[in-house]
Structures are given as structure tokens and as C-alpha cells.
Amino acid sequence: MAFDPHTGQFEFSNWDLQSVIADLLEFIPAPNLLHKASQLSPYECDGLSAYHKVPKMVVLPETIKQCQQIVKYCKKHSIPVIARGAGTGLSGGVLPVEQAIVLSLAKFNRIQKIDPLQRLAIVQPGVRNLAITEAAAQYNLYYAPDPSSQIACSIGGNVAENSGGVHSLKYGLTVNNVLSLKVINSDGDLLDIGGGECMDSPGFDLLALMHGSEGLLGIIVEVTVQLIPKPESAQVVLAAFNKITDAGAAVRDIISSGIIPAGLEMMDKLATQAAEDFVHANYPLAEALLLCELDGSQSEIEQQMEKVNQILKNSHSHDIRLSQNDSERALFWAGRKAAFPAVGRxxxxxxxxxxxxxxxxxxxxxxxxxxxxxxxxxxxxxxxxxxxxxxxxxxxxxxxxxxxxxxxxxxxxxxxxxxxxxxxxxxxxxxxxxxxxxxxxxxxxxxxxxxxxxxxxxxxxxxxxxxxxxxxxxxxxxxxxxxxxxxxxxxxxxxxxx
Amino acid sequence: MPNDISEQICQQVKQAQQSAQPLSIHGSHSHDFMLPEFAESQQLNMNEHQGIIDYQPTELTVTALSGTKLEEIQQTLAKEHQRPSTDFPAFSADATLGGAVSIGHTGSARPYYGAIRDHILGASLVNTSGEIMHFGGQVMKNVAGYDVSRLLAGTRGTLGPILEITLKVQPIPEQQSTLCMDLDENAAIEIMNRLAGQSLPISASVFFDNTLYIRLEGTEAGIQQAQKTINGQPMADGVDFWNSIQQQKHDFFTSSQPLWRVIVPATTPGLKLENQQSSLIDWCGGLRWVQASEVSTADIENIREKGGYIESFRGSKPMQQADLMSPLQKQMHAKIKSAFDPDQLFNPALSNFA
Missing domain, CATH: 3.30.70.2740 (Alpha-Beta Plaits)
Known part of the structure; x- marks a missing residue:
């Protein structure tokens, strides 16, 4: 065995760049093989730039068959393979290791099918998270998990990390919104995992096993996602608290009142200040800021918002603001969604x-x-x-x-x-x-x-x-x-x- | 008070390993009718291992020992106006949580609230050395390590005895209401799917005997609005109807004909199997219950071509899950089985993936 879990040692051969290039050129077009320093530097890290290492080679296959050929080749020659999506990960999951080839799925960027009646989309792994929602919008449907990086991150990476987002309490994580996958295993075989377009499959829940497996168990080459109807309406309430414990109590009381908010977010004073300076959302400055979004039909929201408002008052919030329209709702969220870059400033x-x-x-x-x-x-x-x-x-x-x-x-x-x-x-x-x-x-x-x-x-x-x-x-x-x-x-x- | 017999279970597993005697792991036996016969030399009875060990209404989680009766969980949650986050079918009053997870079949809420596995947050499992392993946890989001706790759904005890399960729970909606529409089969399939694509508080849809039944759950205001949108007749005894589907006590399920479980893409038009007597459509079209004296090779092939599969459920020879898999899927199952149970101790008769 090349890898020893007890010691973490793996023995991978120090392969010769020129001969591997020559071999791969037999099934990969030359422009899709990157091996010059200037081409390789974008692949040295993901969103966690504190860890970086320039890879020896990056391959950009365009077909499933090419992916299989690469994996088979790498297996035969004992070369590590690191599958990479958009590179927005935050834990160094695609950090190149010694002697590894990075297999970028960037060219797998097509939405293959949207079935509005069955409410599903079949997409290639390099498709951006937000692109699925944009493509489904014409049917009044969307893909629910919305990590903050959704503008850039890819669905294959979302599956590999089991990404969440600000709406996951109500709508679940990636694992709860994917029906099936096509995966290449380390033998280079193509496997169907999950029920295809069905809601069940016989045997163990391999689909769950693949979610969050961080590229260690297979390479995802196709994803079938569930789409859900866009809520008729949504409204956000913003509440400021002088004590973090009061905000915590408000969260507890909202949940125990029988309401599952679409989003329930909190920021402390420093994060609020940074976000306010950055996007000017007109946030009140307080020890804790709570954003609570409700969605559903207009009448449903009105009924629940009344309850939430009462809970916020009872929890000693000194400043409660309700979004009056969609642009104000977007503004309330803007600060939260930009919190990371705001802190970066x-x-x-x-x-x-x-x-x-x-x-x-x-x-x-x-x-x-x-x-x-x-x-x-x-x-x-x-x-x-x-x-x-x-x-x-x-x-x-x-x-x-x-x-x-x-x-x-x-x-x-x-x-x-x-x-x-x-x-x-x-x-x-x-x-x-x-x-x-x-x-x-x-x-x-x-x-x-x-x-x-x-x-x-x-x-x-x-x-x-x-x-x-x-x-x-x-x-x-x-x-x-x-x-x-x-x-x-x-x-x-x-x-x-x- | 919970009756935690983990130590005894671990001991029994250790002894089984030492004596190389496989174990037959079971709960209340409420699904035996659908399982291939397995009389391993020793019984590992999980029924006594019962009780809710942690319930935090404000965290929306409940943790229970695997032999806990689903009924007890439901009653305990109901006191706090909560319930499991999706429909757990229960075919007898003593059906257990561990059994429901091991079988992994979800009730009518599947297309709307997700499968049972979607609401598993954590689980503990005994390995072949009799050690307890914990996976997942009691929090909503957790991506540390492989998701073994959800992997367990549908494993039929073949990866080891499950000791503890943490589930996500949800508030009981303010109101429930059922609407009926008289339709033919294909029109019903289309309407169920059209409605599921709209922002409506639907939590189940079933078609039987030319009637489409739609369950609405939500706030009073939300249901009133949905009732106006959906042009259906309110059903007076809706709660009883849905219970009869969940528990399979509805007339359709009590027939003496063999019952088949057919999984197809939800929008697949009405199926007509060669020897079909009657059918009931659930899961917004994704699950077709069919009564038929037997199923032909042509039926099996036809369903496979549509992207689905058919399994015997009751009244005919039970099937192995492996028979429904491709060679590569079988191979992957065999590898996972051997990662957890290299000595073939746990329900080996239910896991012939090789």
C-alpha cells in the first residue's frame, strides 16, 4: 500500500515531467496541460492562502473519458491526483501535495438539463452554484444551498465539502439537495451514486458518504440537484442588542416558538462596524446584531413576523427594523454577506x-x-x-x-x-x-x-x-x-x- | 429512564467475534416480511436498548437509543409541539428508531421534507471488536470526517449494531388540511408535480382510485391562501387518511395480493405492469405501490429503462438489495461492508454484495 494511515507516509514516485507530458498528450490536448511556472501559480492554493505550494502539473480534461484516462494513468504510475473546482475552499482541501497532479474540472461548466416539472437540474461539476439558480429562475425555481462564495464556487466543490450557507437551517446543506452523482473511482471506473432522477436507491447511502469526502473517495463528474420553488415573498427583520446573551435568548425563543426562519444570522460589534464601514447598510451599532429572514406566502410571513417582533422586544432589543421592500431586504443582507471582505479591510x-x-x-x-x-x-x-x-x-x-x-x-x-x-x-x-x-x-x-x-x-x-x-x-x-x-x-x- | 445496554451489546459482539459466530441484529421485527430469511446462529436483540437520552427542543434535536419506539419519540416531542422532521413509516406500535433508520424508507413527506437520512445528525455504532464509534454529532452542521451516520440509512444492520441516533426535529405546524381532486392517473401525476413547483405549504400528495389527496401543513393564513390556489375539496378525516398510508392500514395495503415497491422518476406516466391489480402513487409520483401476483422480466426491464427499479415488498419472495445494483455498485458496497465488518459478523445473509 502506498499510503500508511498510521504514519501518514505515502510513497509516490518522483516522476519525470517530460515523459508524463508525452504520455498525457496521447489523450489530452496540449493547451489543457499546464506545466510552466506562470501557468501553475494560480493553482498553488485555494481560498486559504496561508497554505500554498505550486503543483508540478495541472490537467484540464474536457470529457469524462479523459478524466478516467488520467486517473487510470495516475494509478498505474502511482501519482497523486487532486480534483479541483473553483478553488474557493477555505481549508486547503486542494493544496497541492508533493508529486501531485491537479485535475481541474473548470472545463466541466455546462448545465446539461433542467427539468422544471420534475424540479431538478443535471449539471457538470464546474458549474457555479449561482449559475444553477440563475438558469432555473425562468421556471420560478432555484437551488437552495447558498454559500457566501456562491457567485464563484462550483457545485462539484460544494458536494466535496458539503457546503452550507445562510439558509441551511430551513433548506438544508448540499447533501440534502442532491439526488445523484456520477463519480470516477480510483480505478478510473465511472459509478452512478444515488437514485439518478429518483428519490431513493437500494443499499447504503453512498450519496451521503460522498458528500463532504473532500476528494478522497472519488472525482465527481456530474451532479443532479433538486430545485425548489422560489418563495412567494421574503422579509428580513434586523434587531440590535446591548448584550450578546439577549441576542442568544432571542434566537432560542424564535426557534421554540415554532418558527423556522429561512435565515438567522448574528454579528458582533466589530464585525458589524466593519460591515457598516464597507457597505453602509445603516446598521445600528450594538454588541450584537441579529438578522432574521422569514419566507413563504405574504399572509404567512405577516403572521409569523408579528411573533418574531414580540420575541425581539421581549429579549430587550433596542432597535428593530423590518425590511419594507426587496431592495431594503437586500441592503440588510449586504452587510452580512460582505462581512468577510469587510473584516479584510x-x-x-x-x-x-x-x-x-x-x-x-x-x-x-x-x-x-x-x-x-x-x-x-x-x-x-x-x-x-x-x-x-x-x-x-x-x-x-x-x-x-x-x-x-x-x-x-x-x-x-x-x-x-x-x-x-x-x-x-x-x-x-x-x-x-x-x-x-x-x-x-x-x-x-x-x-x-x-x-x-x-x-x-x-x-x-x-x-x-x-x-x-x-x-x-x-x-x-x-x-x-x-x-x-x-x-x-x-x-x-x-x-x-x- | 433510558435502559442503556450498550455494554452488554458490545460484549455480545466481542464474543461473536471471538467465536466467529455471526449475529442476527434485529429490533421489533416489523419489517421481517420484506427481508430475506436470516437465521444467523445468535440473535442480537436491540429492543431492550431503549429510551430518549437527550432532547433539546430549542436545539431542534433529539438523541435516542436505537431500540426506542418511534411512538415514544413522537409522544415526547409532541409535548413540546415538535415532531421528527419527516414522515417515519411505522407498521406496528413497537416499531423502533433503529429499525426505521436501518430500513431507510421514508413516508409520504419524502419529496417535501426530505428522506429520513436527511435528518440524521449523528449516530454511534459498534465495531467488530466491540468498541463504540461516534459519528456526526448533535449539531445541525458537521463536516468533520466522512458522513458515516447518514451512510447507515438503509444498511439493514449489516455495518454493525447502531446504538444511538440523533435526529433533527421540527415544530408541528399550526394546522393541517387535506384537499381531494378527482382526476385520472396521468393528470394527477402532472398536477402533483406542478403544485410541488409552486410556493405552497404541501407536505404530501398521494393518488389512489382516481382521487388525488394533497396534504397542506403550515400557518393558518398560509393554508387558507393555499386552499384558494388549489382547487380541491376539503377532506374531513384527513389525519386518519395520512395515518392509514404511513402505517399501511389503508384498504389498498391490506389486500392479500403481493405488494411491490416501484421507484421511478416522479413525472413517469402511469405504469401498467403485466399482472397489475391495483396501484397507489406516493412521493409526488416518485414511489408507486403496485399489487401484482407476480412481476415479469419485461416489467423489470421497462422500469429500469425509465431510470427506476422495482423491489418486492410484501407477499412474495423477498429480494436482496444487491440484486438491484450494477456490478460496480455491488463492488463498492462489498468494500464498505468489509471496512466495517471484515469478519462477516453482522447480518451477513443481508449483505451478499460479492
């Missing part, structure tokens, strides 16, 4: 975390983040998908200051560990990639990690698909000293310690 660099916690733990976790912020001497802006407990603390740092990045990373790691200790997870929607691989040791015990490795080893015997990502080796966890005793249990009791 107030700091040379920021490091975005992605922990998820039970909603009730929010005030406590925010308090802890504030303590860490003082401890590390780094500011933090908090943006929060309050509806589904997904927290995005943005740690502000300066990469040009010696030691700042390391401090930011340690700060982030502390936050994620705290999320796990509060019953949450290290990643809600951005994936593990290379970034959170060490924190995986804190979330999982060795029997679970070993199971992940066994799945990978059986489905990708040669270990060529995106090696070294997402699942840490047991050796790495033991060596890291990820010895945080969780629920009184030692995480990796069977691994020798030194």
Missing part, C-alpha cells in the same frame, strides 16, 4: 474559523473567544449562522509580523477544541482539508479515525486521491500530543506515546 490578514456548537452554548463560547483574544493579543470579529449554531470567528492578524500567523492558528485551534468540548464540531461547512487536520485528533478517537482510513483504503487502494487531507494519521494524533482527555476517556489509548 480592517486588518492586513484574517483567519476564518468554522466551529459549530449547540446554540445554547453561544454566550459561553463567545465569552471564551473573548478571553482567548486577550490571551493572544489578537482581535476577533464574530459572524455567526445563529440558526444552525455555526460560528465563524475571524481572527485578525498581520502575516508580516513574525509569529502572528502562528498565534492566530493556535488561537483558532483553541476555539475549535472548545467547540468540541461544548458538544460541537471543528467544522460546520468549510471542511477539514489540511487546516484542521490536527483538530480532528481532538474530535475523534482512534477507532473512528481508523474506520475512516479503512473506508479510504478500500475505496482507493493505491491512495492516490487527494492523499494526506481530511483524516489525520493515528501516528500524527499521538505524536501531536492531542491528549486532551475528553469525557474522561483518553483519545488514542492504543497508540504508543513518546
Amino acid at each position: 480592517i486588518s492586513p490578514d484574517y483567519y476564518c474559523m468554522d466551529g459549530t456548537i449547540p446554540r445554547k452554548a453561544l454566550p459561553e463560547v463567545l465569552g471564551k473567544i473573548s478571553d482567548f483574544s486577550k490571551q493572544y493579543g489578537l482581535r476577533v470579529a464574530n459572524v455567526f449562522h445563529a440558526g444552525d449554531g455555526n460560528l465563524h470567528p475571524l481572527i485578525l492578524y498581520d502575516a508580516n509580523k513574525t509569529g502572528d500567523l502562528q498565534k492566530a492558528e493556535q488561537f483558532g485551534a483553541d476555539i475549535l477544541k472548545h467547540c468540541v468540548d461544548k458538544g460541537g464540531t471543528i467544522t460546520g461547512e468549510h471542511g477539514v482539508g489540511v487546516e484542521k487536520i490536527d483538530q480532528m485528533c481532538h474530535q475523534f478517537h482512534s477507532s473512528e479515525l481508523l474506520k475512516f482510513h479503512q473506508i479510504k483504503a478500500l475505496l482507493d487502494e493505491s491512495g492516490i486521491l487527494n492523499p494526506g487531507k481530511a483524516i489525520p494519521s493515528l501516528h500524527r494524533c499521538a505524536e501531536l500530543g492531542a491528549m486532551h482527555v475528553h469525557n474522561g476517556k483518553l483519545p488514542h489509548p492504543d497508540i504508543p506515546r513518546f
Whole structure:
């Protein structure tokens, strides 16, 4: 076996560039083979630019057959393959590893079919998330998951990461909105996964297994997505709070009143200030800002909005504003949607975390983040998908200051560990990639990690698909000293310690 | 109080591994009629392993031991005006959560609220060494590690005994109402799909005996508005009707004819199998229940050409899931089976993927 989960070692041959180019040219046109330094630099990282490495070669196949040929070739010659979509990922999932070929799916950019009556679209993996919604708009349908990068990110990448978005509490994640996939396995065979255009398929839920598998189990070459009807209407209420605990109570009370908002977002003071300076949404400045969107029929919204309004008042919100029309609704959202770049304007660099916690733990976790912020001497802006407990603390740092990045990373790691200790997870929607691989040791015990490795080893015997990502080796966890005793249990009791 | 017998279950698995004796894992036996016979040497009864261990109404999650009765979960959630986030079919009062997940069949809300697997947030499972593994969690979003908890839907116990499951729950809508329309089969299929493409609070649609039944759920105002849009007759005993479909107590399901479960793309026109006696359409057209003395090769081929499949459900020889798969799909199943159960300890008779 080329890959050893215990040590994380993989032995891939140091291949000769010229001879591989000559071989690939037999089935890939020359313009689709990138190997010059100037061509390769855009592929050195994804959205997490703190990790970067220029790949040795990038291939841009145009057909499924070419993808299969590339995978077969790479398997035969023991060359790692990293499938890449739009490169907007935030965890270094497509970071080139030593000796890897990057397989870009950028040319798979066609929407193959939209069936308005059956409410589904069959698309190639390189199609942008928002492009599906735009194409479906003429039928009054849309594709629900809307990660903030939806203008650029591709649907294949969404499946690989199981992306979420601001509407996932009501409409689900990518895994809840995909009917089937075509996937190339590490033998180069083409597999149908899921029910095609059907709502069920016999056997295990392989479709779920593929979602969020970060390119380790197969290469996605076609996606059939569900489309849903556009709500008749939508309205946003914006509420300001002097205390984070009051905003947290409002979130709890909205949910327990029987309302599932289409979106329920929170920002802290620093994030609100940055967003306001950037897009001038006329946000009130407060310790916490809550945005709550309701959708459905006009009469339904009116009925529920009344309840929400009462809850916000009871939770001591001192400033409540209801969007009066669609342009005002867009303005209310503009600040939230631009929160990341807005924070980018107030700091040379920021490091975005992605922990998820039970909603009730929010005030406590925010308090802890504030303590860490003082401890590390780094500011933090908090943006929060309050509806589904997904927290995005943005740690502000300066990469040009010696030691700042390391401090930011340690700060982030502390936050994620705290999320796990509060019953949450290290990643809600951005994936593990290379970034959170060490924190995986804190979330999982060795029997679970070993199971992940066994799945990978059986489905990708040669270990060529995106090696070294997402699942840490047991050796790495033991060596890291990820010895945080969780629920009184030692995480990796069977691994020798030194 | 929950009766957590995890330790006992783990012990039994360990012993099974040591003695190389496969286990027959079962809950309330409410689906036995559709499973190929399996009399492994030892029974692993999950029924006693029951109880709700964590329910957080404001988090919209419930965690229960796998032997917990669906009825108990429903009753507990109802006290907080909540319910599971989609329809869980229950064919007997003692049907369990673990059984429902292992079979993985969803009720009539499937096209509108998603499948059972869509609402699984986490699960724990016993490996062949008798160790407990936890996957997923109790939060809405979690992409750390492979999604093993959702993978378990439909595994029929073949990857190991499931100990605990966390589900997403939803508020019970303010109101429910059912509308009926008299239509022929093909018109009904088209209308169900047209309505599903509009912003309406529909949560189920079933066609039987020239009548289309549409279930509306939502706020009072939302339902009133939808009733005006959909030109149907209100049905007085709608709740009973939907229960009779979910529990298969409706007259259609109590016939002595063999029952087949046909999965096709939702807009597929009405099917006529060679020996078809009667049919009931669910899932907005995506699920066709068919009564037929037997199914011909031509029927099977015809359904496959439409992109679907047919499986025996009740009253005829139960089928292996593997028989419905392509060779490559079988191979992938066999590999996953062997990652979880290399010694073929867990329900091996239900997992002949090789």
C-alpha cells in the first residue's frame, strides 16, 4: 500500500515531467496541460492562502473519458491526483501535495438539463452554484444551498465539502439537495451514486458518504440537484442588542416558538462596524446584531413576523427594523454577506474559523473567544449562522509580523477544541482539508479515525486521491500530543506515546 | 429512564467475534416480511436498548437509543409541539428508531421534507471488536470526517449494531388540511408535480382510485391562501387518511395480493405492469405501490429503462438489495461492508454484495 494511515507516509514516485507530458498528450490536448511556472501559480492554493505550494502539473480534461484516462494513468504510475473546482475552499482541501497532479474540472461548466416539472437540474461539476439558480429562475425555481462564495464556487466543490450557507437551517446543506452523482473511482471506473432522477436507491447511502469526502473517495463528474420553488415573498427583520446573551435568548425563543426562519444570522460589534464601514447598510451599532429572514406566502410571513417582533422586544432589543421592500431586504443582507471582505479591510490578514456548537452554548463560547483574544493579543470579529449554531470567528492578524500567523492558528485551534468540548464540531461547512487536520485528533478517537482510513483504503487502494487531507494519521494524533482527555476517556489509548 | 445496554451489546459482539459466530441484529421485527430469511446462529436483540437520552427542543434535536419506539419519540416531542422532521413509516406500535433508520424508507413527506437520512445528525455504532464509534454529532452542521451516520440509512444492520441516533426535529405546524381532486392517473401525476413547483405549504400528495389527496401543513393564513390556489375539496378525516398510508392500514395495503415497491422518476406516466391489480402513487409520483401476483422480466426491464427499479415488498419472495445494483455498485458496497465488518459478523445473509 502506498499510503500508511498510521504514519501518514505515502510513497509516490518522483516522476519525470517530460515523459508524463508525452504520455498525457496521447489523450489530452496540449493547451489543457499546464506545466510552466506562470501557468501553475494560480493553482498553488485555494481560498486559504496561508497554505500554498505550486503543483508540478495541472490537467484540464474536457470529457469524462479523459478524466478516467488520467486517473487510470495516475494509478498505474502511482501519482497523486487532486480534483479541483473553483478553488474557493477555505481549508486547503486542494493544496497541492508533493508529486501531485491537479485535475481541474473548470472545463466541466455546462448545465446539461433542467427539468422544471420534475424540479431538478443535471449539471457538470464546474458549474457555479449561482449559475444553477440563475438558469432555473425562468421556471420560478432555484437551488437552495447558498454559500457566501456562491457567485464563484462550483457545485462539484460544494458536494466535496458539503457546503452550507445562510439558509441551511430551513433548506438544508448540499447533501440534502442532491439526488445523484456520477463519480470516477480510483480505478478510473465511472459509478452512478444515488437514485439518478429518483428519490431513493437500494443499499447504503453512498450519496451521503460522498458528500463532504473532500476528494478522497472519488472525482465527481456530474451532479443532479433538486430545485425548489422560489418563495412567494421574503422579509428580513434586523434587531440590535446591548448584550450578546439577549441576542442568544432571542434566537432560542424564535426557534421554540415554532418558527423556522429561512435565515438567522448574528454579528458582533466589530464585525458589524466593519460591515457598516464597507457597505453602509445603516446598521445600528450594538454588541450584537441579529438578522432574521422569514419566507413563504405574504399572509404567512405577516403572521409569523408579528411573533418574531414580540420575541425581539421581549429579549430587550433596542432597535428593530423590518425590511419594507426587496431592495431594503437586500441592503440588510449586504452587510452580512460582505462581512468577510469587510473584516479584510480592517486588518492586513484574517483567519476564518468554522466551529459549530449547540446554540445554547453561544454566550459561553463567545465569552471564551473573548478571553482567548486577550490571551493572544489578537482581535476577533464574530459572524455567526445563529440558526444552525455555526460560528465563524475571524481572527485578525498581520502575516508580516513574525509569529502572528502562528498565534492566530493556535488561537483558532483553541476555539475549535472548545467547540468540541461544548458538544460541537471543528467544522460546520468549510471542511477539514489540511487546516484542521490536527483538530480532528481532538474530535475523534482512534477507532473512528481508523474506520475512516479503512473506508479510504478500500475505496482507493493505491491512495492516490487527494492523499494526506481530511483524516489525520493515528501516528500524527499521538505524536501531536492531542491528549486532551475528553469525557474522561483518553483519545488514542492504543497508540504508543513518546 | 433510558435502559442503556450498550455494554452488554458490545460484549455480545466481542464474543461473536471471538467465536466467529455471526449475529442476527434485529429490533421489533416489523419489517421481517420484506427481508430475506436470516437465521444467523445468535440473535442480537436491540429492543431492550431503549429510551430518549437527550432532547433539546430549542436545539431542534433529539438523541435516542436505537431500540426506542418511534411512538415514544413522537409522544415526547409532541409535548413540546415538535415532531421528527419527516414522515417515519411505522407498521406496528413497537416499531423502533433503529429499525426505521436501518430500513431507510421514508413516508409520504419524502419529496417535501426530505428522506429520513436527511435528518440524521449523528449516530454511534459498534465495531467488530466491540468498541463504540461516534459519528456526526448533535449539531445541525458537521463536516468533520466522512458522513458515516447518514451512510447507515438503509444498511439493514449489516455495518454493525447502531446504538444511538440523533435526529433533527421540527415544530408541528399550526394546522393541517387535506384537499381531494378527482382526476385520472396521468393528470394527477402532472398536477402533483406542478403544485410541488409552486410556493405552497404541501407536505404530501398521494393518488389512489382516481382521487388525488394533497396534504397542506403550515400557518393558518398560509393554508387558507393555499386552499384558494388549489382547487380541491376539503377532506374531513384527513389525519386518519395520512395515518392509514404511513402505517399501511389503508384498504389498498391490506389486500392479500403481493405488494411491490416501484421507484421511478416522479413525472413517469402511469405504469401498467403485466399482472397489475391495483396501484397507489406516493412521493409526488416518485414511489408507486403496485399489487401484482407476480412481476415479469419485461416489467423489470421497462422500469429500469425509465431510470427506476422495482423491489418486492410484501407477499412474495423477498429480494436482496444487491440484486438491484450494477456490478460496480455491488463492488463498492462489498468494500464498505468489509471496512466495517471484515469478519462477516453482522447480518451477513443481508449483505451478499460479492
